Amino acid sequence: MEIRDLKVIAFDADDTLWQNEVFFREAEDRFAALMAPFMPKEESINVLFSNEMKHLRLYGYGIKGFMLSMVETAMDISKGSIGAEAIYEILEIGRRMMNKPVELLDDVESIFNRLNGRYRLILATKGDLIDQERKLYKSGLEKHFHHVEVMSEKKEDDYRKLIRHLDIEPHEFLMVGNSMKSDIIPVLNIGGKAIHIPHEITWQHEMVEDGHVVKASYHQFEKLSDILSVLS
């Protein structure tokens, strides 16, 4: 990776800077426990996932869409016999997710202090606007970012638009993130640079099918602070 011409480093947020997927998994477990009188755990989670996928285009990413899918799935699984207590509990599961503190995944503050001034740092995250703004605020990292972009999707065209907005060329743009599908492949495909920091758990929807060929080279590191080895 040629870093001499690099101007902007964009960071994914969920599961790159802070924990996220683990909270969805915990929530799914609680949901499945509520469904236990009607269906085995694994199956409930599968029905939930298929409802999430069915409505993804309309609801987008984030906790509120997840809550709506849980409500619907509870009706589906219980054939409408689920009680009000369980529906209230489902809404509470979602609101507890929103109220979680932010757990940073590495010493992000000091990594940003090393990079800031030499590169423009931005946050480029997919998700629900208010969820992401809330987490950013709680993280205390806002001051490091020159720009924050909450994106409804992270496909090639979305990155092209972002790069145009930043007034730079694709080769001057580096994306750092945990999702091959959303952070790495589309950026490489439009001529940008990418660093992959895999996270221990990946949402089914973010999985890349086996056999997918990545056309350009990129770095892969174990933890966020490893990026300093190529950027310093």
Added chain:
Amino acid sequence: MEIRDLKVIAFDADDTLWQNEVFFREAEDRFAALMAPFMPKEESINVLFSNEMKHLRLYGYGIKGFMLSMVETAMDISKGSIGAEAIYEILEIGRRMMNKPVELLDDVESIFNRLNGRYRLILATKGDLIDQERKLYKSGLEKHFHHVEVMSEKKEDDYRKLIRHLDIEPHEFLMVGNSMKSDIIPVLNIGGKAIHIPHEITWQHEMVEDGHVVKASYHQFEKLSDILSVLS
């Protein structure tokens, strides 16, 4: 209003460029009809509004939060005895709102054609990211905007941040919108300019209390195209 130094015109979207509030009112009516066996219409709508306000900080603005509040209100009003059919119908009410076509409120296309090139036009809208992007796409207006900002709030600090991001001074910024509370008062308070185009219906939450004193002067017009009288 001094327009010589004007650089950026920001347009609110909902009920300024296109219909929005009317669809929420229709949805509330359908919701109240479902609640009719338990409570008179006006009362149901009041309980719904108070649930919306209770969760506004967590859910933010938009259709998904509205759907979640409808589900909860149905449980509250029916004391949990509401059937699955009604819950499915509530979810459908929300999805039908998302699928509505966009109805422009004036000949927006030709207004923008008159202004574009002379001013940078941006969209500055409060709401749910995916709701607003979807409406913008359906409106066909995207090409006119130099920048689109979906904001989780429209308070003075949010406008200060936007104006800094646009790299201009407050007096070079004009906001056009239908809400005194969100589009006019905070912008005037930080030294920007504003044009108020009242809409026939205003959400309770956007009402300004009587007796509020507006510290600076602003224009008020009946319809969007009237702005050309001061901007041409």
